[in-house]
């Protein structure tokens with residue numbers, strides 16, 4: 001909490017990328033790792049456009065058991081290859097405590113998804129590692145519950161924690177979730193941890209990603225995590241929210257003047 005630390009803690013990755021403080025960092029890439037070509041093409045494009053971290057799910061938490069569940073360890077190998085190709089550090093989700101060791105050994109940041117925010121066994125296992133953790137806010141979690149979930153990681157001795165607002169359940173079906181913009185300044189006031197925003201999973205709609213990303217910058221987010229796919233129409237996961245590489249490059253350019261103004 002702020003009682004412990006008044007400045008913002010900075011999460012530093014192995015290659016020197018820093019998240020928090022005066023840094024603004026964009027992670028981008030496909031929702032799910034599908035093939036070497038899909039990941040490699042997308043990784044090269046987001047790197048060229050200015051992303052500093054590559055996102056991609058190897059283990060996918062899907063609402064339906066009949067949906068694509070991810071490539072698992074093969075997905076981790078493809079992410080390692082994309083990192084070697086681009087130099088981008090990698091963020092990928094871990095779903096089960098049993099996979100923490102493999103993800104921590106492979107990825108630069110382990111993501112805890114919204115549905116696992118209060119999976120305390122998973123949090124405790126990650127707390128025992130020193131891999132940076134991106135902790136998404138649960139879809140019905142209060143800010144206090146989110147911050148207490150982060151405490152499980154910190155209490156275990158893992159101090160490299162990044163918070164991620166990704167939208168909460170509301171009564172309105174216009175968007176898949178409602179991006180809680182107020183949660184960003186609230187969390188930053190209560191906590192020293194960096195806070196980034198996922199406009200893609202919040203909206204679930206490609207047309208809303210850019211306006212929500214801009215709003216997130218405006219309210220002081222420390223970064224963004226954005227779904228980008230080399231061919232969104234064929235995406236195996238959340239196709240309706242993936243930006244094309246061209247749309248992503250346009251968005252990065254449009255964010256620059258907003259970043260300069262805040």
Ligand code: PEP
Nearest residue numbers: 057113114115136166201
């Ligand atoms: C994701 O980022 O791939 C994801 C599934 O996000 P969330 O946990 O926010 O739904």
